[in-house]
Structure formats: structure tokens, C-alpha cells
Amino acid sequence: MNKLAICISVLFASAPLYAAQSGELLLPNAEQMxxxxxxxxxxAKGKITKLGKLPLNKVNAANTLAEWDRINQLADKIGGPAGLLSEVSPDSAVRATADACNLKMSALxxxxxxxxxxxxxxxxxKPKDAxxxxxxxxxxxxxxxxxxNLSKAKRTELLAIFNKIEKLQQDFSRNMRDNQAKISFSSAELTGVAARFLETAKKNAAGQYVLGFDYPEIDAVMGYAESETTRERYYIARMKIGGAANLQILKEVVQLRQQLADxxxxxxxAAFAMRNKMAATPEAVNTFLSDVQSRVSELEKSDIEExxxxxxxxxxxxxxxxxxxDVAFYEEQLKASRYQLDQKQVREQFPTEPTIAWMMNVTGTLYGVEFRPNAALKTWHSDVRAYDVFDKASQKYLSxxxxxxxxxxxxYKHAAAFPVRGVSVLGGQTPVSVxxxxFSREGFNQDELETLFHEFGHVxxxxxxxxxxxxQAGTSVKRDFVEAPSQMYEEWARRPEAEALFNDTCASCKPIDPKLIAKMDDARRFGRGLKYARQVLYSAFDMALAAKNAGDPQAVWQEMEGKTPLGYVAGTEFPGTFGHIVGGYAAGYYGYMWSEVLALDMLSAYGNNVMDVKQGKRYRELILENGGQRPAMQLVEEFxxxxxxxDAFFQxxxxxxxxxxKTAKK
Known part of the structure; x- marks a missing residue:
């Protein structure tokens, strides 16, 4: 996605107009914001007005594209931090003022x-080059x-629609982010949940455990609570955390998007949103989803029966x-009985801090860079740590x-990489991502380990x-390509060539157990049918809401989920929790699987050695460094x-x- 399509932002009025050459971010308090x-x-309005008055016969790349780039750099000064702080600041006043600032910038x-x-x-x-x-x-x-290109009257109407959608998107996100819903269970109801987890869980006056819906809690209850009643209560409560307010917001957003298309x-x-994506048309997306569904339908039924x-x-x-x-719980039970895999063993094998150090070692080795902690950089919370990136060969600071x-x-309740500041080689601005x-502080389980590498791929x-x-920096690419680099990087979390480097950064850690890794690999292959059938359902639901005359989102969801083998769960309100399709992935959720096709095909360039530094260098220079300044398909084909x-995707x-x-034939 083009950076300017995200926001035209602002600059602290007192800040000098020079490009950023360090990782320092402006982190204002509420009043300063x-x-x-x-x-x-x-x-910003003054600079934009001046550009709009430039004589047409004087327009060239140096005074127009370069000036537009400088405006983008102004946007990064506060627009990047404001977008971040609205989601992560521990100060509710800062979150509120950042939200307000984001709305003003979006309106601009x-x-x-x-x-x-x-x-x-x-x-x-007239462009001077490609x-x-x-x-x-x-x-x-x-x-x-x-x-x-529309009439003034239509432009005015369209402007009002865009601004209203932006406000509704923000409200939807805030309803999820600030939701403090809790659910209480007795000790007996949480039989099977790790004692170590319960030791740190909060209790109420009656001595019951009080749990929210962060990922460590979801994993603990849904994956390990032996009581089906406990899991049912928790599942339904989790599927309602958006509340009636978010269902109404989504309904309004769907209606406004159709007005926008009209x-x-x-x-x-869908047709409006697709014209700037690789897929190009809704028909191409629906054909792709049908193809995937035809291949996973029987696999899903087989997984369910097992x-x-x-x-x-x-x-x-x-x-x-x-x-x-039941799904998450019995997946863990099956992995334990069939593959002798216990996620507790995985967490012990991948303790939090050593695993982060290992990931950085793997990444630095592969791409020829160094990561140096920088405690001097101000952060928004004591848990946050900052790093500078240097090119290993030249020792030049990069980002x-x-x-x-x-x-x-x-x-923010999920996992994401925030591109707070984009690079501009022309303007001398270096990038910053967050x-x-x-995650749990008690080490990584298998899913968390892959998520860590996935999001670090975005970074x-x-x-x-x-x-x-x-x-055009970094992840400012077509939406159905943006997940490809991050999905490909998940592979480094499970390949022995990368795992061989683990003890380089933690000599006191247990050596990687190849038997455990083999079990993890075998266990990962189970449940493919369930996983991809669910992804098809999410994608098809997204496309249904982006189609002409889309119905009420909750009713559409109940009908679509009701047709799946496990059916719709009465009382759940999943659409009110589906932030992707209210935000930037509307008519684009299919992009996760579309990108995975490209990700797994790009992986073929590494052959049997994902730590091939020659290929890592090629990938860094061709895919990562180019961001969105060259067409994605052109870059993939060249790589x-x-x-x-x-082929690799369907495998x-x-x-x-x-x-x-032997396994494949079986």
C-alpha cells in the first residue's frame, strides 16, 4: 500500500526540516500531541498549497516527486508515532489524542x-526512469x-464517506483494544491448564481465576483446559468481545463501501478495491478460493474425524x-499421543530471551546485518527494547x-509490525519499524515461534x-503481496540449518533436540485441512461483504459458517471481532493465501539450505530493498x-x- 494512501501526516511545528538519521521517535504526551x-x-497545508501552485510547464521529478517525498517525510515525523501510540500507549489519554490526531490527518x-x-x-x-x-x-x-475526476458534488459526498469510514474503523479497533472483559473459573474448571500459568493469573475475592482474552490466556484455556464446559464458555465469550457495537459498525462500513463503489x-x-491488487478482479479471487476449497474439503473432514x-x-x-x-484442545491431545509432542517441551526448548537472540543471529547471518541494542532510545513502556541495524560489511547505520x-x-491485542517511518534514499531518511x-514470557510454543519469525519478516x-x-518503502506494496516475505520467513523457525545457530547466542541453553524438531515438523502437518478451510471461509466472508448488495454481516456469517462441517455456534458474534476486514484487509483477506503461493515458491530459490547467505544477499537486495518501487511479480520472477x-502451496x-x-506417499 502506498504510504501516502495511508496518511498525510504532520510535523512538530518547532522541529527542523531535516531527514531522520537515527531510530529516535517523537513520543509526545497527550497535551503535546x-x-x-x-x-x-x-x-503541511502550506507546503501542499505551494506544490499545487507550481507552474505546469515547470513540473519535473526534482520539484514535484521530490517535494511529495518531503511531505511524506513530514508525515512520518508524527503520523507514524501517532498511529503506533493509539494502539500501544499505556496512557489512555495519549491513545485518545493519538486517535483524534489520526482522524485529522486522514481528513487532510x-x-x-x-x-x-x-x-x-x-x-x-514526465518520469525520468522506471x-x-x-x-x-x-x-x-x-x-x-x-x-x-468526479464532479464537485460527488467529490464532496465521497469525502464524507471516506471520513466516516475512517472514524468507524477507529471505533471498531478501540472497542477491541480497550475491552476489559474477563471471565472467571474455579481451579477445578481449569484442570489441565499449566500450574505455571495459573501461578501468575489474577484471582477475585472468591478465589476464582479471572482471565481475559490475550493470546497466552487463549492458548492456556482452549489448548489445555480438560473441561468441555470451560472451553465452551470461554470460546463463546471470546467470540463476543467486539459486542453489539462492533456488529453495527461493520454493518455501517459495508453499506458505506457500497455507496463508495456506486x-x-x-x-x-470488491471491484473498486481489487483494481490496485495483483489479483485485479473479484472473479480471479473467487476462482482462487474455489480452487483451494476443492482441495481442502475432504482434508477438513478427515481432520475433524481424527x-x-x-x-x-x-x-x-x-x-x-x-x-x-474442542479443536485446539484435541489437536494438542492428538499431537501428544501420536507424535509425543508437548508444547511445554517446546517452550523449554525455546525460552523467550535466548530465542529472540537466536532469531536475530539467524537474520543477521542471512542478510549480512548486525542488530545492536540501543538503550538510549526513548520508549513508551518499560517492556519495550530498541535496536539499531548496521550493515555488517560497511558498518554503516541502516535503520x-x-x-x-x-x-x-x-x-493492541494481536501481532503486527508497524512501519512507523519509511526509508527515503533521496531525502536521507532511515526507516523505523515496531x-x-x-507473547507469553515463559518461552515460545510452536505457533508463537512461527508468529515471531513471521512478524520479524515484516520488520x-x-x-x-x-x-x-x-x-514506496518496505511493506508499501500491493496488499496481496505484502504477506509473502513474512510468510516465507516462518520457514526459518523450523529448519535445522537455522536451528543449528541456536547455541551460538545461548551457550547455557539446551542444545536443539533434533527429535523434538522432527516431532514439531510432523505435528505441523496435521490439521492442514482445518486450517486452510477456515482461511477460505474468512476470505469468502470478506468477499461476500464486499459484493454488491451484501447482507447483514452477522446473518451472512451465520449462514456461511453454518454450512461448514462444524457449523455455526449459537450466540457467537465473530464478525464483531474480525478487525482485518474493517481495516486494511477489506476485500483483501484472501491475500494471506495468495501471498503464501508466492512465499513458498520464492523459498525454492534456497534449495535445501535456508542459510545460504548468497541467496540471502540476493533476496535482501532484490525483494526487501526494493519495497514497492518495482512491480512485485517482476521481482519474484527475477528472484x-x-x-x-x-505447486509448493498445494503441497x-x-x-x-x-x-x-514415505510420508508423502502415505
């Missing part, structure tokens, strides 16, 4: 991108998406039926990133980027030396990718 936001918006963006004066200057601009041509095309698309001349919001049998064995009831709240790894009240997760896409313009195909779905011949 309010003051600087308005002052900066006023300053929408207004600017309807400027006929600015649009006309980019229309007459990078400038790509930048110009992205900018023109952004203006056209905001309706610059105004811009598209048959549906888990049902595991439930029958565990409960002693031959006629047991599998429920949605910085922050790690905010553990859950707390008022914090990794935000909600590397940001901080190793070397684009000419900040609007793998051919047109990509989906992954069936559990055959990387398996031995």
Missing part, C-alpha cells in the same frame, strides 16, 4: 487527494481512488461429536526497530528497504528465475511439502 498535531497540519489526506491542482501536476509529470514512473502511477491511483462507478466495493476419534478416546464416549471449542512483545491492558505482539521488509521515495506457480495444504517420500 494535541498542540503539535494542529500546528503540523497547518504547516482525503482532502488533498481530491485536489485537481495537485492531480494535474502529476498528470503532466522508479519515477511507478511512483507517479501510484500517486495518480491514489488521487483517482479519492474521486478526483459513486466511483464500480459494481461493488479429532472426533481423539475426543472419543479421551472422554470414553464413542458417539462424541466434535465442537469448535532501527523496537520490540513490544508482551500483553498489557489497553494494548514489532507488537502478545525486515521495512528496515532493510532502500527505496528512493518513502511512499526465482521463472514465472511462479502454486503445503496436503501436508506433503518437505515431507519424506
Amino acid at each position: 494535541v498542540q503539535s498535531c494542529q500546528q503540523g497540519i497547518d504547516q 489526506m482525503n482532502d488533498v487527494l481530491q485536489s485537481e491542482a495537485l492531480y494535474s501536476r502529476f498528470k503532466v509529470l 522508479i519515477d514512473a511507478e511512483a507517479r502511477a501510484d500517486i495518480l491511483n491514489n488521487f483517482e481512488d479519492r474521486g478526483v 459513486l466511483t462507478g464500480y459494481p461493488s466495493y 479429532l472426533r476419534q481423539e475426543k472419543a478416546r479421551f472422554t470414553g464416549k464413542a458417539d462424541s461429536q466434535l465442537k469448535r471449542w 532501527s526497530f523496537y520490540l513490544d512483545l508482551f500483553p498489557r491492558d489497553g494494548k 514489532l507488537v505482539t502478545n 525486515m521488509h521495512g528496515v532493510l528497504s532502500k527505496t528512493r521515495y518513502s511512499m 526465482i528465475g521463472r514465472k511462479p506457480n502454486a 503445503e495444504i496436503s501436508g506433503q511439502r518437505g515431507a519424506s517420500t
Whole structure:
């Protein structure tokens, strides 16, 4: 996604106009945020107005694209931190003022991108090379998406729609982020949950454990609580944390998006959103989803039957039926009985701090960079740590990133990489990214380990980027490609070539047990049918809401989930928790699987050695450094030396990718 399509931001009025060459971020308090936001918006308007008055016969890359890039750098000064702090600040007042600032910046963006004066200057601009041509095309698309070619009346109507959607998106996110819902259980109801987890859990006056819905709690209850009643209560409560408010917000957003499509001349919001994606049309996406569904349908049924049998064995009831709240629990039971895999062993093998150090060692070795802790950089919470990135060969400073790894009240509930500041080689601005997760402090289980590498893949896409313009930096790529680098990097969490480096950073840690790794690999292959069928369902639901005349989201979900083998769970309200489709992944959730096709095909370039530093260098220079300044498909084809195909992806779905011949045949 183009950076300017995300926000036109502001600058602290007193800050000098020089490019950032360190990882320092402006982290204002609530009062400072309010003051600087308005002052900066006023300053930004002046610069934008000046650009709009540039004589058409004087327009060139140096005075137009370069100036647009400088405006983007101003955006990064406070727009990046404001977007971050609204999701992670422990101070509710800062979160509120950051939210307000984000809305003002979004309104400015929408207004600017309807400027006929600015649009006309980019229309007459003659690019000097392919990078400038790509930048110009992205900018023109952004203006056209905001309706610059429409009549004034329609532009005004469209502007109101965009601003209202932005406010609703923010409300939806805040309802999830600030939700303090808890659910209480007795000790008996939590039989099976690790004692170590319960030792740190809060209790109420009655002595019951009081649990929320952060990932460590979800994993503990859904994966290990032996009581089916406990799991059912927790599952239903978790599926309602968005509340009726979020269901109404999503319904309004869906209606507004159809109005947006009507105004811009598209048959549906999906058609509007798809024109700047690799897939190009809703029909291409739906064909892709149908293809995946046809391949996973029987696998899903097989997985369900195996888990049902595991439930029958565990409960002693031959006629047991599998429920949605059973899936995670019996997956763990099956992995323990079939593969002798216990996630407690995995956490012991991958303790938190040594594992982070190992990941950085793997990444630094692969890409030829060094990560140095920088305690001098100010952070927003004592848990947060900062690192500077240096090129190993030249010892040149490249970028910085922050790690905010553990859950707390008022914090973003999921895992994400925030591209707070994009690189601009032209302007001398270095990039900064922030990794935000909600991991346990007691080591990583298998899923968390892969999530860690996945999100760090996003971070590397940001901080190793070397684009000419900040609007094309790092993850500013087409939405259905953005997940490819991060999905590919999950492989480094499970390959022996990477794991061989573990004790380099922790001599006192237990050596990696190859038998445990083999068990993890075998266990990972189970449940592919359930996993991908669920991904197809989420993607199809997203596309259904983006289609013309979409129905009420909750009703659509009940109908679609009701047709799946495990059915709809009465009383649940999943659409009110599905933040992806309210935010940037609307008509784009399919991109996770679309990107995975490319990710697994790019992995083929490494052959049997993911620590091949020669290929790592090629990948860094070709994929990561180029960000969005070259077409994604062009970069992929150049990296793998051919047109990509989906062979590895469909092998992954069936559990055959990387398996031995014997396992594959079986």
C-alpha cells in the first residue's frame, strides 16, 4: 500500500526540516500531541498549497516527486508515532489524542487527494526512469481512488464517506483494544491448564481465576483446559468481545463501501478495491478460493474425524461429536499421543530471551546485518527494547526497530509490525519499524515461534528497504503481496540449518533436540485441512461483504459458517471481532493465501539450505530493498528465475511439502 494512501501526516511545528538519521521517535504526551498535531497540519497545508501552485510547464521529478517525498517525510515525523501510540500507549489519554490526531490527518489526506491542482501536476509529470514512473502511477491511483475526476458534488459526498469510514474503523479497533472483559473459573474448571500459568493469573475475592482474552490466556484455556464446559464458555465469550457495537459498525462500513463503489462507478466495493491488487478482479479471487476449497474439503473432514476419534478416546464416549471449542484442545491431545509432542517441551526448548537472540543471529547471518541494542532510545513502556541495524560489511547505520512483545491492558491485542517511518534514499531518511505482539514470557510454543519469525519478516521488509521515495518503502506494496516475505520467513523457525545457530547466542541453553524438531515438523502437518478451510471461509466472508448488495454481516456469517462441517455456534458474534476486514484487509483477506503461493515458491530459490547467505544477499537486495518501487511479480520472477506457480502451496495444504517420500506417499 502506498504510504501516502495511508496518511498525510504532520510535523512538530518547532522541529527542523531535516531527514531522520537515527531510530529516535517523537513520543509526545497527550497535551503535546494535541498542540503539535494542529500546528503540523497547518504547516503541511502550506507546503501542499505551494506544490499545487507550481507552474505546469515547470513540473519535473526534482520539484514535484521530490517535494511529495518531503511531505511524506513530514508525515512520518508524527503520523507514524501517532498511529503506533493509539494502539500501544499505556496512557489512555495519549491513545485518545493519538486517535483524534489520526482522524485529522486522514481528513487532510482525503482532502488533498481530491485536489485537481495537485492531480494535474502529476498528470503532466514526465518520469525520468522506471522508479519515477511507478511512483507517479501510484500517486495518480491514489488521487483517482479519492474521486478526483468526479464532479464537485460527488467529490464532496465521497469525502464524507471516506471520513466516516475512517472514524468507524477507529471505533471498531478501540472497542477491541480497550475491552476489559474477563471471565472467571474455579481451579477445578481449569484442570489441565499449566500450574505455571495459573501461578501468575489474577484471582477475585472468591478465589476464582479471572482471565481475559490475550493470546497466552487463549492458548492456556482452549489448548489445555480438560473441561468441555470451560472451553465452551470461554470460546463463546471470546467470540463476543467486539459486542453489539462492533456488529453495527461493520454493518455501517459495508453499506458505506457500497455507496463508495456506486459513486466511483464500480459494481461493488470488491471491484473498486481489487483494481490496485495483483489479483485485479473479484472473479480471479473467487476462482482462487474455489480452487483451494476443492482441495481442502475432504482434508477438513478427515481432520475433524481424527479429532472426533481423539475426543472419543479421551472422554470414553464413542458417539462424541466434535465442537469448535474442542479443536485446539484435541489437536494438542492428538499431537501428544501420536507424535509425543508437548508444547511445554517446546517452550523449554525455546525460552523467550535466548530465542529472540537466536532469531536475530539467524537474520543477521542471512542478510549480512548486525542488530545492536540501543538503550538510549526513548520508549513508551518499560517492556519495550530498541535496536539499531548496521550493515555488517560497511558498518554503516541502516535503520532501527523496537520490540513490544508482551500483553498489557489497553494494548493492541494481536501481532503486527508497524512501519512507523519509511526509508527515503533521496531525502536521507532511515526507516523505523515496531514489532507488537502478545507473547507469553515463559518461552515460545510452536505457533508463537512461527508468529515471531513471521512478524520479524515484516520488520525486515521495512528496515532493510532502500527505496528512493518513502511512499514506496518496505511493506508499501500491493496488499496481496505484502504477506509473502513474512510468510516465507516462518520457514526459518523450523529448519535445522537455522536451528543449528541456536547455541551460538545461548551457550547455557539446551542444545536443539533434533527429535523434538522432527516431532514439531510432523505435528505441523496435521490439521492442514482445518486450517486452510477456515482461511477460505474468512476470505469468502470478506468477499461476500464486499459484493454488491451484501447482507447483514452477522446473518451472512451465520449462514456461511453454518454450512461448514462444524457449523455455526449459537450466540457467537465473530464478525464483531474480525478487525482485518474493517481495516486494511477489506476485500483483501484472501491475500494471506495468495501471498503464501508466492512465499513458498520464492523459498525454492534456497534449495535445501535456508542459510545460504548468497541467496540471502540476493533476496535482501532484490525483494526487501526494493519495497514497492518495482512491480512485485517482476521481482519474484527475477528472484526465482521463472514465472511462479502454486505447486509448493498445494503441497503445503496436503501436508506433503518437505515431507519424506514415505510420508508423502502415505
